[in-house]
Amino acid sequence: MDRRIPVDDDRTGHRIVPEAIRRSDRPADRLAGARYGNRPTMKDVAARAGVGLKTVSRVVNGEPGVTPETEHRVQEAIDALGFRRNDSARVLRKGRTASVGLVLEDLADPFYGPLSRAVEEVARAHGALLINGSSAEDPDREQELALALCARRVDGLVIIPAGDDHRYLEPELKAGVATVFVDRPAGKIDADCVLSDNYGGARDGVAHLIAHGHRRIGFIGDMPRIHTSAERLRGYRTAMEDAGIPVEDSWMSLGVTDPERVRDAAEGMLTGPSPVTAIFAGNNRVTVTVIRVLAEQTRRVALVGFDDIELADLLEPGVTVVAQDAAAIGRNAAERLFRQLDGTLVTPERIELPTRLITRGSGELPPAD
């Protein structure tokens, strides 16, 4: 706090850079011109090395047919000028960008970290750069982002949909942009998608509670217009039906996402006329809120959550969850994307990856009336 490294010391680097200073003097530059601060081009390198333009290009791209001696001279000029190839121009000429776009919902959601990372790894393995942005669950923003990426001519697009109508992508698909939807299917267009088995996972999770003796089981989920929510709800209903348990309306809360409201919903179903003895939480955010609520109860209420949460095993009791494999989903999606680009893959498919029930205690509590 008290001893800071001085910022105006005399270390190397960032001396007075003429361009940097001048930039602030000419406001006009800021808006239109600025020409990347006048970076050297191949032409400059060629002039300095005393060779032709194409020879520089050859050296930069490691193409054969350049004498070691010439190559050396060019390389020297490159280093001296600090030249770096302008990929925009390259892309324009070559037609391929070697980059893929990822549109996700919310960067801050822990589910997307591993997913995003898996996509990046695969992209990297294929020599492509990953460009991503998040839609903040706003369909308009998703569209805006996806189209911006298309305008940059990404070779492919991995999308975690926020909206439910993706016809805006039709021209892009037609133009050959590879596309894979993840976590939720595409709306109103036919495209590749990679999902978790939301229905089966939820069904198994609820069946697990039933197997431990519960009959009055609550379900708290997101808006049913979201595919994953609808599927998980369907799984809940099926499990209850299979066990011959009629579901009461007061056991279900759909469409509330705000933690305060989730809390109200949970408390409501715990204290109603026919109080639940177990809760199935439809996603990780809901799970966390429900954990808080249950911690305040004297009665022990069972809980199974969809999606794993960090430290779930350290809580008392440990939280039983239906876990998705985010990394596997991401890897799968990215690999399909590149197979589309290969031409190895032509027919759109829907892939559903299995979920895994992880028992840690909270789902194995017996009913306490």
Added chain:
Amino acid sequence: MDRRIPVDDDRTGHRIVPEAIRRSDRPADRLAGARYGNRPTMKDVAARAGVGLKTVSRVVNGEPGVTPETEHRVQEAIDALGFRRNDSARVLRKGRTASVGLVLEDLADPFYGPLSRAVEEVARAHGALLINGSSAEDPDREQELALALCARRVDGLVIIPAGDDHRYLEPELKAGVATVFVDRPAGKIDADCVLSDNYGGARDGVAHLIAHGHRRIGFIGDMPRIHTSAERLRGYRTAMEDAGIPVEDSWMSLGVTDPERVRDAAEGMLTGPSPVTAIFAGNNRVTVTVIRVLAEQTRRVALVGFDDIELADLLEPGVTVVAQDAAAIGRNAAERLFRQLDGTLVTPERIELPTRLITRGSGELPPAD
């Protein structure tokens, strides 16, 4: 699981696209040509609308000087052809890309979610796209990524350094690429950076333990070559020194990151000849592992962690932490970046943001010998 959307139905979208099919027939196309699957250009639009090239450009960019009637004709042609402006060409011509790069360490680390998101929000507010990638803590990969972004001519770069030598960026800085380092300072160059007050935060955290009566306090941190680790270690040492407590070597573990080794280290300092009664964990990953170890102990050991962790308040006891405000750091960094681009900001500075001690129980346990 059972009901899948048929892939060969007759809805619109994804009909047999000649380009897509032909692409797989001509392997050569995959590598070099492919020309974005022959997307329409402004020329095509102009031809179809029966106007000049520049008129199309004007319509696309909303420039004035086009009759509503002409504009309408052009717009129709655009929709009919599914035209989308090629931003690569635009960038080449204009010299500005309206995009910034973010190089982070590990997308899966929860600390970077909010940070990344904050950067994105600011970028978005400035009309820029965010391109990001993660270095996986590998200095070579950080360099590779940063330079790849420069080759794409991003206007600016936010870097969370993995390495400690950033001289490779000198030509880029000179060329006018705005750059802000985050979380750790730049190595061997003079550049803007936005950090947490790691030293002060750690010092306060350790002082907090001392205030609760602890004298034998352990420190588990990352490699001291990482700036944050070194600063936090320095804070630990200062706090101990200020309290007149000589530090024993066996109380410190530096440079272990692998959870198994962290566990060994923690167990070691709990059972050694002069066992600690409290532990200061140098980062969130260490904190989590230490929580696990302490949960297995019969003796109650106090804990303060650097960096907040999710659900820290639900554990028993709640985990006391020194919290960084990742979102504030990201916002700050991004805003500085755009101020550099404005020209409003010229002198590199080091900004240190305060941390906040959040007491939840684990840091307030008394010493138990």
Added chain:
DNA sequence: CCCGGATCTGACAACGTTGTCCAGGCTCTA
């Protein structure tokens, strides 16, 4: 000494867009 062939090099066009500049047609006024 000349020629064929191999090797190396450079001039040039093209990629799709935007900035500049000018032509032509219109309206308005004197």
Added chain:
DNA sequence: TAGAGCCTGGACAACGTTGTCAGATCCGGG
């Protein structure tokens, strides 16, 4: 009705790179 001034539209060059192609150089063999 002529001239001035405005509005609309289009021809053209340029951005920095790469593919094509042809020219230059050098070698050894006839």
